[in-house]
Amino acid sequence: xxxxxxxxxxxxxxxxxxxxxxxxxxxxxxxxxxxxxxxxxxxxxxxxxxxxxxxxxxxxxxxxxxxxxxxxxxxx
Amino acid sequence: xxxxxxxxxxxxxxxxxxxxxxxxxxxxxxxxxxxxxxxxxxxxxxxxxxxxxxxxxxxxxxxxxxxxxxxxxxxxxxxxxxxxxxxxxxxxxxxxxxxxxxxxxxxxxxxxxxxxxxxxxxxxxxxxxx
Numbered sequence: 595x596x597x598x599x600x601x602x603x604x605x606x607x608x609x610x611x612x613x614x615x616x617x618x619x620x621x622x623x624x625x626x627x628x629x630x631x632x633x634x635x636x637x638x639x640x641x642x643x644x645x646x647x648x649x650x651x652x653x654x655x656x657x658x659x660x661x662x663x664x665x666x667x668x669x670x
Numbered sequence: 671x672x673x674x675x676x677x678x679x680x681x682x683x684x685x686x687x688x689x690x691x692x693x694x695x696x697x698x699x700x701x702x703x704x705x706x707x708x709x710x711x712x713x714x715x716x717x718x719x720x721x722x723x724x725x726x727x728x729x730x731x732x733x734x735x736x737x738x739x740x741x742x743x744x745x746x747x748x749x750x751x752x753x754x755x756x757x758x759x760x761x762x763x764x765x766x767x768x769x770x771x772x773x774x775x776x777x778x779x780x781x782x783x784x785x786x787x788x789x790x791x792x793x794x795x796x797x798x799x800x
Contacts, residue, residue, distance in 0.1 A: 624704040645768060646775040652775070655765045659775045662757050669753045670780060 708731055711746035718743055719790025723790030726780045730758060735789045735797045 647655065663670045694743065700737040703794060718724040724747065731751045739747065757783045758769040758776065765772070774793065784790045784800045 636788065641769070643771050645777070647771060650769060655761070655767055655772065655775045656779070658761045658765050659772065659779055662761050663776065663779060665755065666757055668709050669750055669757060670776075 708749065711749045714743055714746040715750055718746075719788050722787075722789055722799075725791060726777060726784055727791045728774065728777045728781075728793035728795070729770070730754060730776040730780070733791060735791075 644652070715724055722735055723737055723739060723743070725731055725735045731754060732747050734747070754773070754776075755769070758772040761767075761772040762769040767775075774799075777793075781790050781792075786800050789797045789799055
């Protein structure tokens with residue numbers, strides 16, 4: 595949980611490369627600690643769809659998402 | 671007579687600009703429309719969240735943390751998730767990303783709002799108590 599939050603924070607503060615690094619680094623650290631297990635492959639894939647977006651697209655998307663959340667109080 | 675016409679014209683123009691303002695506002699809102707949604711579903715889900723039965727998932731949808739929710743709660747979850755799917759589609763369309771990406775971006779913001787003691791599930795992770 596804290597790892598995820600930290601990753602999100604790093605994404606905001608440091609930009610795309612650092613964010614990608616952080617996203618990649620967390621599972622890698624998990625592998626180093628727990629030994630090589632095939633489950634890690636499953637964990638890494640889905641995170642990248644948002645992280646792979648261009649930084650400017652992400653900024654625009656985040657703004658739209660914020661609006662959508664505010665305008666649909668019964669859904670979020 | 672001419673004066674009268676000018677006054678009427680001015681009033682007409684004012685009325686048009688007054689009418690135009692809400693139209694422009696609603697055009698802006700249409701980019702991220704609010705969808706039909708019931709507050710009862712929201713209330714049921716919020717109660718279940720507080721009990722640790724339902725949580726927020728990394729894909730931007732609600733999920734069942736543990737146990738078997740009753741039919742009413744299941745329906746409430748399904749209703750909200752269906753509404754969210756439409757919101758993600760519209761957000762995706764206006765930003766040029768997939769609705770999956772829109773859902774994940776939403777989850778990121780929703781995770782930050784999860785109250786302490788409630789559950790969320792990061793992509794590829796397990797249910798975690800905040």
